[in-house]
Amino acid sequence: MKFRTFVLLSLLGGCALAQQQSDTTGPIPATAPGPNPLVTLASEFFEHNYFNVYGFGDAVLDSNNPTVNSAGQAQNGWGTGFEVGGGVNASHAFRDAQLVFGYSGSYRNYQSNLYQSGSSQNLNLGYSKRLTRHLSMNVGVGAGILLYGGTFSSNEINAAVPVISNPFSPETRYLGANLGFTYQQTRRLSYSVFGSFYLTRYNFAGAIGTTGASGGASVNYRLTARTTISGNYSHSYFNYQQNVGNDGVDQVGLSLAHTFSRHWTVSVFGGGARSNANGILQIPVIIQAGNQTITGYVLGPYHQIAYIPSFSGSLSHSYRRSVFSVSAGEGIAGSGNGYFLASRNIYVNGVYSYSLHGQNISVGGSAYRLSSVANTVSSSYSSAIFSASYGRMLIRYVGLFARYDYNHWGGAVQSFSGISDNRISFGLNFTSKGVPMTLF
Secondary structure (H helix, E strand, C coil): CCHHHHHHHHHHHHHHHHHHHHCCCCCCCCCCCCCCCCCCCCHHHCCCEEEEEEEEEEEEEEEEEEEECCCCCEEEEEEEEEEEEEEEEEEEECCCEEEEEEEEEEEEEEECCCCCCEEEEEEEEEEEEECCCCEEEEEEEEEEEEECCCCCCCCEEECCEECCCCCCCCEEEEEEEEEEEEEECCCCEEEEEEEEEEEEEECCCCCCCEEEEEEEEEEEEECCCCEEEEEEEEEEEEEEHHHCEEEEEEEEEEEEEEECCCCEEEEEEEEEEEEEEEEEEEEEEEEEECCEEEEEEEEEEEEEEEEEEEEEEEEEEEECCEEEEEEEEEEEECCCCCCCCCEEEEEEEEEEEEEECCEEEEEEEEEEEEEECCCCCCCCEEEEEEEEEEEEECCCCEEEEEEEEEEEEEECECCECCEEEEEEEEEEEEECCCCCCCCC
């Protein structure tokens, strides 16, 4: 039996308890959805129309490979493996519309006691169109599979619904779709309505997936040519598997966006959210009957209302061959990660990429901390990922790349103190556009 399997089995009891105590639900406030224009970090080479097919193969070294020696003592060593994959990135600008598409997939084979072999998938599709002189539409779809012990990537259904991998599931599967309309009444005043659907599933015993939907509206007023203020309202509803509960969240707030130049944009949001969680709480009990000890659960309904401040900020820059973006905030993450569901989420993430003369340097990272807003649970869940890569073209269609990833997840979950891992990968890539390999 692999060590990773042992970890899952030994923590499953605590995992179930944490779900029973904190799986009460919590949707997430939505902002107006729209396609992510970042097809690939190398696409700053091109504008309007872009199409690239790529493939890659690399060797992988992992610092976390727990084993037991002949004396029965636990020790750690490097795990090895390989990964092969590829994808397609494309964008096309029409006269009054834009289409963005991205897909990447890979298979990773490990000779490691911590990780299993498996595949990762990531699909993003965005389409925006001006329907009439005053009315425009945008559609976005995201889906994928995150492999256990995955690395930094652009896994996000929309800004309000982050995809956070589960610390006990070999795979995290997600699907989401957004639809929004904006009506431009005057040069300064516009109105937006939007809706989204969200789904996550996990593949371990007792896993609790989430199905949810959000809808909302905003009123936007352009103060100057570069500054816009908006008033936002959204309602979200999330339902959890295994009849553990549901949650409804209402959020209101104001946002301000300002463009300092053609290349720098900053936005801030401030408001509050009301979480209304309902479900069945399972409390473990021990009954002593004579010389016999009986363990079990007492079932009881709960109804918890919580008021949470919600705020966020982002800064982005795009100029010729460089891309930079960073965001941070706090709010309710109703989707959770299958362990903590109705949760207060504190997060920060960012990415930077620079390309020049057939070379690319990219760094990216993210960190989350989830804590229950539905019940009194002392534990929390935290995760952090940092990645850095360097790619260089050798000849027109073939390049080499090297990548470093630091991954930490599961901190402060019951008795599970978390796992940290350092990963090094290096290999070759083929690309039809002759662009170097990037983080994604």
